[in-house]
Amino acid sequence: MPGITDSLGKQKGEEKGVTLTETLIALAILAAVGVAFLLGLGTAYKAVTVSGQHTTAESLAKSQLEAIKACPYDNQNNPPDYSDCKITDILEQPEYHDYDIQISAERLDPKEDGADNDDGLQKITVTVTYKGRELLNLEGYKLKE
Secondary structure, three states, X not given: OOOOEOOOOOEOOOOOOOOHHHHXXXXXXXXXXXXXXXXXXXXXXXXXXXXXXXXXXHHHHHXXXXXXXXXXXXXXXXXXXXXXXXXXXXXXXXXXOOEEEEEEEEEOOOOOOOOOOOOOEEEEEEXXXXXXXXXXXXXXXXXXX
């Protein structure tokens, strides 16, 4: 009498369990997928962190540039000194603890009538650093009003 067959055409009793090799291969594939997933998460986290730092640096630089534009025009010093206009009140807040701002200014002479006369125009450069690493340079201009 022929044996009873299952849907795959195997006779009952011929089925064997999963071999150790098949189990190890399945575990290796699962481990590789898990490692790739964790590496992707780490990369995404780093990208979000760096993006957040750059966004903060841009905001600080724009705020600093606006603060300088609101300060009195320095036509006494060469190069102009706007260190008194530094936005220290913002930088003292805990979320900006690791950020710093450097300000440099240079006299421009569009009429080319001498270096001691800036013709009422100065180029301002604001540099934002995070933990000593430069993140952003923003340039703007200050006009004498």
